Amino acid sequence: MPTRRAEILAAAAELFARRGYHGASIGDVGRAVGLTGPALYRHFTGKEAVLAEMLLDISRRLHAEGVRLSAEPEPGRALDALLGWHIAFALDNPALITVHERELDNVPEAQRHEIRRLQRAYVEEWVGVLRRLRPGLPEDRTRAAVHACFGLLNSTPYSAAALDRDAMAGLLHTMARSALTTA
Amino acid sequence: MPTRRAEILAAAAELFARRGYHGASIGDVGRAVGLTGPALYRHFTGKEAVLAEMLLDISRRLHAEGVRLSAEPEPGRALDALLGWHIAFALDNPALITVHERELDNVPEAQRHEIRRLQRAYVEEWVGVLRRLRPGLPEDRTRAAVHACFGLLNSTPYSAAALDRDAMAGLLHTMARSALTTA
C-alpha cells in the first residue's frame, strides 16, 4: 500500500547510486518523484531514515535468499543457485547494489549494526557453501574469495550497457564460478 | 619537489575514498595535513581541481603501464604482467583505486573527457591482450569480461584486511586469470 514510500525509495536509490548520498539532496529526490523537498518528511523522518530503510531492506532480501538457496544439499547446485539469484538481482537493481556496497557509513549507528550483521551473514552463507564444495581451502581464503567474487558480480552497474541481459548474466555466472572453484 | 601538493593529494584521496567527494570537506582535507581549509587554495585552484588532478594522475599511470606491459608479444605472459601490476597497484593504493572508480562524475567537464579517454584506453589494452589470447571471443564479450575482472581486482579495498598482502595478491591473480580465460 505505501506506493509513495516505495516510489521515493526507488528514486533515492537511483540518485544515491549515481551521485552518492551527500551528492543528492532531499530536494533532488523529491523532484524525481514530482514532489518538493519537504514533502518527503510526510513519509520519512529524515534523509538518513531513507537511506537506512533502503539498506535494511536490501540486506534483508539478500540474506533471506542466501539462507533459502544455500539450503540445497548438493554444494555445486547451491553455488549455482546463489550465483544465479545474485546476478539477476544485480542486473535488475544496479542502483540498489551500488548503494548497498558504498553507503553503509552514512546510516545512523542504530541501524548500521543490524545492516552490517545481515551483510556479514549473507557472506557467511556463501562461505558455507563454498567450504562444502572445496573443503581444503582455508576459511580466510574462502571468505576473501567470496568478497572478490562479489566485486566481480557487482561490477555490473558500470558495464551492463554493453551486452544484453541474458548474455551478461551468463558471462558473469561463468566467470564467477570459474574464479571461485579455482581459488 | 611539490611535496605539499602530493601530501594534500594523498590525504584527499583517503578522505574521498572513505566518505565520498561530497562527504569530505576542504576543511577536512586541510586538517588531515595539519593545515586549515583555505590554505589549500595556495596549492590548488579549488576542490574540483584536487579531484581532477588526482584522477588524471591515476589514469595516466594506469594507462602508461598498460601500454608498456601489453607490448609483451606472448599474450599469456602479457596478461600475467597486467594482472600482477594492477593487483599490486590496487593493494598498495586502495584509496586511489576507489576514487578512480567512483568519482569521475564530479570532475569538471574540461578534464573529464581526457580522464575518460585514458580509462577507456587502459581497458582497450587489456581487451587487446585478451583477444590475442582468445581470438574466438567476440569483442563485446571480451570487453565486458575485462570490466568484470576489474570489479574483482578492485574489490580489494573492502576485504584486504583479511589476508596478508602476498596471499591476497596470489588469490586475486589466480581468480582473475581463471575468470578471464574461462569467459
Place this chain on the structure above:
DNA sequence: GGTCGATGTTAACCATCATTAACATCCTCA
C-alpha cells in the same frame, strides 16, 4: 638590511541543504 614571493591564518561571504513552521487541499466518514 630590506623587498618580495611563497605559504599560512582568521574573518567575511554567499550558496546549498536538511529540517521545521505555517498554511492549503482534499478525501473520508460520522
Place this chain on the structure above:
DNA sequence: TGAGGATGTTAATGATGGTTAACATCGACC
C-alpha cells in the same frame, strides 16, 4: 455537511561548506 487526518506547498531557520579578502610570517636574494 463539516471535522479531521493525510499529504502537499511555500517561507523561515540554522548549519555547513566552498571560496575570497585582509592580514601575518619567513626565507631568499639584491
